[in-house]
Amino acid sequence: MASELNDDYTASGDGAAKLENRRILILYGSETGNSQDLAGDIERLAERLHFNTHVREMNDVELNTLLQYPLIIFVISTTGQGEVPKNARKFWKSLLRKRLPPNCLQLVNFTTFGLGDSSYSKYNWAVRKLHKRLEQLGATEFFPRGEADERHQDGIDGTFLSWSLSLRSHLLKEYPLPVGLSPIPLDVQLPPKFTLELAPTMDLSDELMPDRDGYQVGNLKSANLTSPIVKSSNGYHHPAHHDQTLDEKAALFSHADTPNPEQLEQALRAERMSINSNSYPARLSEQTAKQIQGGIDILDRPNVLRDHPSKYLLEDPSSCKDALPPSDLLPIPRGWVAHLRENRRVTPINHWQDVRHLVLEVPTQPNSNRRGDKELFSYVPGDAVLIYPKNFPADVQTLIDLMGWNDVADMPFEHRARQQDVLYSKPKNCYPIPNSTLRELLIHNYDITAIPKRVFFQDIAFYTDDPMHQERLREFANPGLSDEFYDYTSRPRRSILEVLQDFPSVKIPYQHLPSIFPVMRGREYSVASGGQLLRNEQNLEITRIELLVALVKYKTVLRKTRQGLCSRYLEFLRPGTNIMITHREYDTLEASWTRRPLLAIAPGTGVAPIRAHLWDRIDESQAGDALLFFGGRNRNADFYFQEEWEDLRVKVLTAFSRDQEEKIYVQDRIREQWQLVCEFIQKGCVICICGSSGKMPEAVKLAIHDAMVMGKMAPDREAAKQVLARNNPLWEEVW
Structure with a gap:
């Protein structure tokens, strides 16, 4: 009843006029996608309050755009040493222009929400800087800023859920709905922001069927043949079938192994014209042909062979559990094609962790700014590259079977956006191959193995008719039942695909795929190479990239082996394969630091960016001394780059926690x-802390403070912290 009342009201001219100014602009700055996800959550919250919402990446808007909206909400994460994310830096720089009038944003009403990690020294600096600058330019805060800490026991949700609920109450109070209009309840589905529609295809009824031997079948216009031609992941084209089953009769219509196909063709034509002929007149099987209007006679020339079907390999690749993802290159903006030269495991086979040393070679590419010029891929220590993983065909086929999408799985699709959202025609950061089929979209673009967000359960509850399943899904979506949600998803690391297997009554329309499944994001890895390692001596137009990657593979409380999506992809990525990568710059490591002493601390694969910096220091004649504290489990298993440290002129002190009874870190x-630590600090050393985030960075900082107290450089930890802040640059590369 409430829904009908809302529809009647908004359909009227008076209702539309009253809601015209009910608009919110939501801007996000994100490195890994978390801020983008929260922006989407806020969008749905506001839509249920009948706000007309627009979500944008911060770099996609100009300052004057802010003046066009009554309310603006910023969601931004902090990266590196208090830096603004890359997709927000252009916007941030526009806020810092000196010629901006002091009150140029006085008509702007805003609030901000920040994402940070308290293990960093500059926790949530990006949102604090943004908030302060907006106020300096005259903007007014309409709701208090929120800040999330990834170290919270409930993660980002620990702060965001309560903040967003308070925001909802504030919007309802300060911007009340007109009489007769109520918020859209949670059990009413919002229209999808993006959908999939069948791509327009060539009408084959207007085309002549090409003949392999120079013959042509008669004009097919009268046959009304509309079965579209689609491109498979291996690049071949084939008719789109309603039933993709490959049966034995298909083999009887192949020209494989035919010594003289033209002579055979004449004989077969004669046989077909005989009134006693009982031959099959098409390449395709009867099972497929009966789906085609006009029957089997209109499909192809007669070409029956008598070979046994066992001669032909008809196995569907998607049914092979070991089938690897196809090597298609995605059209990623500012992407670079990289050739995988080496993918070598550096830990013993019997070691608990699989760590890989990857070597990529990136050739020059045409410069988009200067025609005729070539652009050389370049980076500096501290930068990262993003590798874009793919889903495995077997998992994709499992989802297709589960959802009942086999009839359309190999047809080409296009993304469509809601009419009101014309800036993005498809989900942000989704880069499909042109004319992608549904199967290809699932392999290359949509993440089906991620741990689902709370909104996923809320969305899929609309696609089941099972009351028990629907009730259970909505319980997981309920913010008040966080413990149950955590126990079902994060604790066992249960994937989206496994959730759908647990709730088989859920049948998602393929059209709604973009609104339900998250876009697959690139995984970021710090470069482990610098200096001379960048160059390919045989070809100066190639840049080398080395990575040290610890593959994520473990068992959960469900006793199931879990493997990260990109880890699984990299494990089976063969040398010789071309992949698409992008480059992420971090302005945290200054070139002048190579002349200062270096105090570096790096457990595990965190040593990668430090190794890159040390290779850079080799080329610096005035490089300062270097001291590295390296941690691992076992000297014989994970002492990475052990053979290089002496040549790189670095003193290494190790801590292998499992090589003795008492653990040492x-x-x-x-x-x-x-x-020794105090000696380096007194010389004004640069301090580098690299590795996993969490307790490690803070524990290392406290140990340095204690060393300073022991060396009489400071009376206590707090004083030591102040001394370091004044004299010793800190470079943190933690993840």
Whole structure:
């Protein structure tokens, strides 16, 4: 009843006029996609309050756009050393222009929400800087800023859920709905922002059927043949069938192994014209042909062979559990084609962790700004490259079977956006291959193995008729039942595909795929190469990239082996394969630091960016001394780049936690070597902390403070912290 009342009201001219100014612009700045996800959550919250919402990447708007909206909400994460994300830097720089009038944003009403990690020293600096600058330019805060900490026991949700609920209450109070109009309840589905529609295809009824041997079948216009031609992941074209089953009769219509096909063709034509002929007159099987209007006679020339079907390989690749993802290159903006030269495991086979040393070679490409010029891929230590993983065909086929999408799985589709959202024609950061089939979209573009967000359960509850399933899904979507949601998803690392297997009554329309499944994002890896390692001596137009990657593979409380999407992809990525990568710059490591002493701390694969920096220092004649505290489990298993450290002129102090009864970590070594640590600090060293985030960075900083107290450089930890902030640059590369 409430829904009908809302529809009647908004359909009237008076209702539309009253809702015209009910608009919110939601801007996000994100490195890994978390801010973008939260922006989507806020969008749905506002839509249910009948706000006309627009979600944009911060770099996609100009400052004067802010003046066109009554309310603006910024969601931004902090990267590196308090930096603004790359997709927000253009907008941020526009805010810093000196010629901006002091009150140029006085008509803007805004609020902000920040994402940060308290293990960093500059926690949530990006949102704080943004908030302060907006106020300096005259903008007014309409709702208090929120800040999320990834270290919270409930993650980002620990803060965001309560903040967003308070925001909802505030919007309802300060911007009340007109009489007769109520918020859209959660059990009413919002229209999808993006949908999939069948791509327009050539009408084959207007084309002559080409003949392999120079013959032509008669004009097919009268046959009304409309079965579209689609491109498979391996690049071949084939008719789109309603039933993709490959049966034995298909083999009887192949020209394979025919010594003289033209002579055979004449004989077969004569046989077909005989009134006693009982031959099959098409390449395709009867099972497929009966789906075609006009029957089997209109499909192709007669070409029956008598070979046994066992001669032909008819196995569907998607049914092979070991089939690898296809090597199609996605049209990613500012992407580079990289050739995988090496993918070598550096830890023993019997070691608990599979760590890979990858070597990529990136050739020059045409410069988009200067015609005729070539652009050389370049990077500096501290930068990262993004590798774009793919789903495995077997998993995709499982989803297709589960959803009942086999009839359309190999047809080409296009993304369509809601009419009101014309800036993006498809989900942000979704880069499909032209004329992608549904199967290809699922392999290359949509993540079906991610741990689902809360909104996923809310959305799929609309696609089941099972009352028990619907009730259970909505319980997982309920913010008040966070423990159940966590126990079902994050704790066992249950994937989207597994959730759908647990709830088989859910049948998602293929048209709604873009609104339900998250876009597959690139995985970021710090470069492990610098200096001389960048160059290919045989070809100066090639840039080398080395990566040190720890593959994610473990068992959960469900006793199931889990593997990260990109880890699984990289594990089976064969040398010689071309992949698409992008480059992410981090302005945290200054070139002048190579002349200062270096105090580096790096457990595990965190040593990658430090190794890159050390190779850069080799080319610097005035490079300062270098001291590295390296941590791992076992010297014989994970002492990465052990053979290089002496040549790189770095003193290495190790802490291998499992090589003795009592565990030893890098922070223990720092306290043991307090004199050496103080000596480097007194020389004005650069301090680099690289590795996994969480407790490690903070534990290392406390150990350095303790070493300074032991060396009489400061009376206590707080004073030591102040001394370091004044004299010693800090470079943190943690993830």
